[in-house]
Amino acid sequence: xxxxxxxxxxxxxxxxxxxxxxxxxxxxxxxxxxxxxxxxxxxxxxxxxxxxxxxxxxxxxxxxxxxxxxxxxxxxxxxxxxxxxxxxxxxxxxxxxxxxxxxxxxxxxxxxxxxxxxxxxxxxxxxxxxxxxxxxxxxxxxxxxxxxxxxxxxxxxxxxxxxxxxxxxxxxxxxxxxxxxxxxxxxxxxxxxxxxxxxxxxxxxxxxxxxxxxxxxxxxxxxxxxxxxxxxxxxxxxxxxxxxxxxxxxxxxxxxxxxxxxxxxxxxxxxxxxxxxxxxxxxxxxxxxxxxxxxxxxxxxxxxxxxxxxxxxxxxxxxxxxxxxxxxxxxxxxxxxxxxxxxxxxxxxxxxxxxxxxxxxxxxxxxxxxxxxxxxxxxxxxxxxxxxxxxxxxxxxxxxxxxxxxxxxxxxxxxxxxxxxxxxxxxxxxxxxxxxxxxxxxxxxxxxxxxxxxxxxxxxxxxxxxxxxxxxxxxxxxxxxxxxxxxxxxxxxxxxxxxxxxxxxxxxxxxxxxxxxxxxxxxxxxxxxxxxxxxxxxxxxxxxxxxxxxxxxxxxxxxxxxxxxxxxxxxxxxxxxxxxxxxxxxxxxxxxxxxxxxxxxxxxxxxxxxxxxxxxxxxxxxxxxxxxxxxxxxxxxxxxxxxxxxxxxxxxxxxxxxxxxxxxxxxxxxxxxxxxxxxxxxxxxxxxxxxxxxxxxxxxxxxxxxxxxxxxxxxxxxxxxxxxxxxxxxxxxxxxxxxxxxxxxxxxxxxxxxxxxxxxxxxxxxxxxxxxxxxxxxxxxxxxxxxxxxxxxxxxxxxxxxxxxxxxxxxxxxxxx
Numbered sequence: 001x002x003x004x005x006x007x008x009x010x011x012x013x014x015x016x017x018x019x020x021x022x023x024x025x026x027x028x029x030x031x032x033x034x035x036x037x038x039x040x041x042x043x044x045x046x047x048x049x050x051x052x053x054x055x056x057x058x059x060x061x062x063x064x065x066x067x068x069x070x071x072x073x074x075x076x077x078x079x080x081x082x083x084x085x086x087x088x089x090x091x092x093x094x095x096x097x098x099x100x101x102x103x104x105x106x107x108x109x110x111x112x113x114x115x116x117x118x119x120x121x122x123x124x125x126x127x128x129x130x131x132x133x134x135x136x137x138x139x140x141x142x143x144x145x146x147x148x149x150x151x152x153x154x155x156x157x158x159x160x161x162x163x164x165x166x167x168x169x170x171x172x173x174x175x176x177x178x179x180x181x182x183x184x185x186x187x188x189x190x191x192x193x194x195x196x197x198x199x200x201x202x203x204x205x206x207x208x209x210x211x212x213x214x215x216x217x218x219x220x221x222x223x224x225x226x227x228x229x230x231x232x233x234x235x236x237x238x239x240x241x242x243x244x245x246x247x248x249x250x251x252x253x254x255x256x257x258x259x260x261x262x263x264x265x266x267x268x269x270x271x272x273x274x275x276x277x278x279x280x281x282x283x284x285x286x287x288x289x290x291x292x293x294x295x296x297x298x299x300x301x302x303x304x305x306x307x308x309x310x311x312x313x314x315x316x317x318x319x320x321x322x323x324x325x326x327x328x329x330x331x332x333x334x335x336x337x338x339x340x341x342x343x344x345x346x347x348x349x350x351x352x353x354x355x356x357x358x359x360x361x362x363x364x365x366x367x368x369x370x371x372x373x374x375x376x377x378x379x380x381x382x383x384x385x386x387x388x389x390x391x392x393x394x395x396x397x398x399x400x401x402x403x404x405x406x407x408x409x410x411x412x413x414x415x416x417x418x419x420x421x422x423x424x425x426x427x428x429x430x431x432x433x434x435x436x437x438x439x440x441x442x443x444x445x446x447x448x449x450x451x452x453x454x455x456x457x458x459x460x461x462x463x464x465x466x467x468x469x470x471x472x473x474x475x476x477x478x479x480x481x482x483x484x485x486x487x488x489x490x491x492x493x494x495x496x497x498x499x500x501x502x503x504x505x506x507x508x509x510x511x512x513x514x515x516x517x518x519x520x521x522x523x524x525x526x527x528x529x530x531x532x533x534x535x536x537x538x539x540x541x542x543x544x545x546x547x548x549x550x551x552x553x554x555x556x557x558x559x560x561x562x563x564x565x566x567x568x569x570x571x572x573x574x575x576x577x578x579x580x581x582x583x584x585x586x587x588x589x590x591x592x593x594x595x596x597x598x599x600x601x602x603x604x605x606x607x608x609x610x611x612x613x614x615x616x617x618x619x620x621x622x623x624x625x626x627x628x629x630x631x632x633x634x635x636x637x638x639x640x641x642x643x644x645x646x647x648x649x650x651x652x653x654x655x656x657x658x659x660x661x662x663x664x665x666x667x668x669x670x671x672x673x674x675x676x677x678x679x680x681x682x683x684x685x686x687x688x689x690x691x692x693x694x695x696x697x698x699x700x701x702x703x704x705x706x707x708x709x710x711x712x713x714x715x716x717x718x719x720x721x722x723x724x725x726x727x728x729x730x731x732x733x734x735x736x737x738x739x740x741x742x743x744x745x746x747x748x749x750x751x752x753x754x755x756x757x758x759x760x761x762x763x764x765x766x767x768x769x770x771x772x773x774x775x776x777x778x779x780x781x782x783x784x785x786x787x788x789x790x791x792x793x794x795x796x797x798x799x800x801x802x803x804x805x806x807x808x809x810x811x812x813x814x815x816x817x
Contacts, residue, residue, distance in 0.1 A: 003218040006097035013271040017082035022331040027222040031102035034070040038095040044088040051081025052278040111145040113186045113196045117178030118204035119153040123682045129159045135210040151178040176313040180305040184548035200293040207337040228294045230287030231334035251284020258375040286318035291336045303543035312356035347427045355398035369528045385462040385482040387504040390427040405534035432501030439473040446483035462486045581676045582697045590719030596711045602795035603727030603752040617711040624753040644668035691777035704774035723789045730798035775800040
C-alpha cells in the first residue's frame with residue numbers, strides 16, 4: 001500500500017522523506033519499499049538514511065522508461081532519522097516515486113470525516129474542496145473511506161453538497177462553534193449512523209494538496225489506537241512565492257502561565273535541515289486545529305470541546321486528550337501551508353486570546369489573583385504606551401467578561417463579537433507598500449541622556465504626556481521597546497515582508513481614561529476562587545452532547561447528491577447555455593470602440609443621451625438614470641454582494657439589454673432569459689497586489705476590487721479595440737459611521753444620483769490604492785495585446801489611463817492612440 005508519494009515541488013526535503021521516529025513509535029508498519037514509475041523520462045534516485053549523526057547512501061540507481069522496486073527496508077534497523085528519496089531528473093518529468101508499506105502490518109477499517117470550519121473564506125474553501133474531490137477521484141481503497149463536511153458559519157462558502165461533501169449551515173461565527181458542531185454531528189448527531197471512525201479538523205484558510213489527504217489516510221490506516229495526528233505548519237507568503245522553506249511549528253509545548261506564549265516546537269527550522277530536525281523534540285503537548293485527526297472513540301471518551309470562541313479552543317482540547325493518556329503524533333512528512341500569521345494579525349483576536357487563556361488556566365486550577373492582576377496591569381500599560389488604545393480597551397473588556405463567568409458569553413457570540421468590533425476602528429493592518437519618508441524607523445533607537453530622563457519617560461508612559469510631535473515607524477519583524485516611540489505622536493507599525501501597516505496616533509486624554517479604568521478594574525477584582533467555581537460548575541454541561549445538540553442552528557437533514565446549500569437562493573452551477581453564450585460573444589465587436597460607464601458624480605444624463613448608438617457597459621445602480629434618458633446599456637453587470645442583495649428586485653426586472661454576472665451572483669440573482677453567468681475567479685488573498693486578467697471569459701472573470709475591472713474584461717473578450725471610461729471620478733467622501741468592514745451611508749455624495757445610496761445603507765470601503773493596482777494591471781495587460789483604454793471622465797482623480805475629452809470623442813469619433 002502506498003503511504004506517501006514524492007512531491008517534486010517540495011524537492012529533497014524532510015517532507016518527502018519517511019519519518020522513521022513517527023512510523024516506528026506510532027504505527028504497525030515495520031517494512032517499507034520504494035517504487036519508481038518512469039514514463040518518457042530518466043531519473044537518478046539516491047536513497048539515504050539521515051539522522052543527527054550520519055548520512056548514509058542505501059541505494060544509487062538510474063531509472064529510465066521502466067518500473068523499479070527497491071529492496072525491502074526493515075525500519076527497526078534504522079530506528080531514528082529519515083529515509084530520504086533524493087531525486088535528480090536528467091530529462092523528462094513524467095515519473096512517480098512512492099513509499100509503500102508491507103502488506104502484513106496490522107490495519108484498521110477507517111472512515112474519516114474531514115471538517116472545515118469556515119467564516120467568510122469562500123475562496124480557500126472552494127479551492128480545498130476541489131482538491132478533496134480530486135483526491136477522492138484518484139485514490140480508492142476498500143478499507144479507507146473519506147468524507148468532507150464544511151461547517152459554514154458565514155453562509156457563503158459556495159460549495160454544493162455531493163455524495164462526498166456535506167455543507168452544514170451553522171449559526172455560530174467560528175472557533176469551536178464550528179469545529180464542535182462538526183464533531184457533535186459526527187459522533188452524536190446526523191452522521192451518528194455513518195460509521196465514521198475519525199474526524200480531521202482543518203482551518204478554512206490553509207493551502208492543501210491531494211498528497212496530504214493521501215498521507216493522512218494511510219497513516220490513520222496503520223495508526224496505534226492510543227494516538228491522534230497533527231501536522232507541522234509552514235508559512236505561506238505569496239509575495240515571496242515561498243515553497244515551504246521552513247516550519248512555523250510542529251506543535252506547541254504548553255506553558256502553564258498567563259501570557260499566551262506557548263513554545264512553538266521547530267519554529268523557523270528549515271525543511272531540508274535533517275540534522276536539526278532529527279534533534280528536535282517530538283512530543284508536543286498541544287496541536288492547532290489547522291490539522292488535527294482524532295479518533296471518534298477518543299472524542300466520546302473526553303467529551304466535546306468547551307465552546308470557547310475563536311482562540312485557545314484547540315489548546316484546551318489537546319490538553320484534555322493528553323490528560324486522558326491519548327498521545328499526539330506529528331509526522332514531519334505531513335505539512336499544512338498557512339498564511340503568515342503576521343499578515344493575519346488583528347486587534348480583535350487579542351480579546352479572545354486573552355479571555356480564553358484566563359478561562360483555560362482557571363479550569364486547570366493554575367491561576368492566582370496576584371499573577372492575574374500583575375499581568376493585566378503590565379499588558380494594559382504596555383498597550384497604552386504603544387498608543388494602542390483599542391488593544392488596551394479589549395484587554396480590560398476580556399478581563400471583565402472572564403470575571404462574569406461562562407454564561408456571560410457562551411451562546412451569545414454574536415453580541416460579544418459586535419461589542420468587540422465596535423471597539424476596533426483604527427488599529428488594524430492594511431496594505432501599505434512602503435512607509436512614508438517622514439516616518440523614520442525607530443527599532444532599538446531609544447537612548448536616554450540620563451537616568452532622570454528615563455524615569456520621566458517611564459512615568460509618562462513613554463512620553464505620553466510630553467509635548468513631542470515627531471513621527472516614526474516600528475518594523476514589527478524586529479525587536480523594539482516601548483521607549484523607541486518616546487518622542488512620537490504618530491507611529492506606523494509596519495511589516496516589510498507582507499507590506500501591511502497600521503498607523504496610530506497619541507491621545508493623552510484617552511490614555512488617562514484607560515489608566516482610570518485600569519485602576520478601577522484592579523481594585524474591584526473578586527477572589528479567584530469565586531470565579532473558578534463558576535467555570536468548574538458549568539464545564540461538564542458545556543462539553544456534553546446535550547448542550548451541543550441545542551447549541552446553534554443547523555440543518556439536520558443529511559445531504560444528498562443534489563441538495564442545495566441552505567442559504568442560497570439559487571444553484572451556483574453554470575449551464576450549457578452560459579458556455580454557448582460566452583463562445584457566441586467572443587470577438588462579437590472585433591475592432592470596435594465601447595464606453596464603460598462609471599456611476600460617479602461627474603456622470604451627466606445628457607452624456608448618456610449621446611451614447612444611444614454606442615456599445616456601452618454599465619453596472620450597479622445605473623438604472624436610477626433610466627427615468628431621465630432613453631439610453632440603455634448594451635451590457636449590464638453586478639458583482640458586489642451588497643448591491644445584489646439590496647437591489648435584487650430592481651436587477652431582476654431590468655429588461656431590454658443583456659445582463660452578464662460572475663457566477664458568485666447566483667446566490668442572489670436567478671436565471672432568466674437575459675441573464676448569463678461567467679465563472680468567477682476571486683484571489684486567495686484580496687489584500688495582496690498581484691492581479692490576474694482574463695481575455696477569454698470561458699476561463700472566468702478575474703477579481704479586481706471594482707466592477708470596472710470586470711467590465712474591461714468583458715469588453716476585451718468581445719474584441720473591443722478602444723475602451724473609453726466615463727464617470728469614473730475615483731474619489732470618495734467617506735461617512736464617519738462604520739460597521740466592521742463596511743461604511744454606513746449618511747447622505748449620498750459619491751454618485752450621479754441623490755438616491756444612489758440611502759441613509760443607513762451599507763457599502764464596501766473603497767480602497768483607492770487597491771483599485772489603482774487593478775487599473776495599472778489592466779492597462780499593462782491591454783497594452784500588451786493592442787487594446788487601448790482611455791479615461792473620458794469629466795472630473796477624475798485617476799491618472800492611470802490617458803485622459804481624453806469626451807465631447808471630442810463623441811463629436812469627431814476620433815480614435816486616440
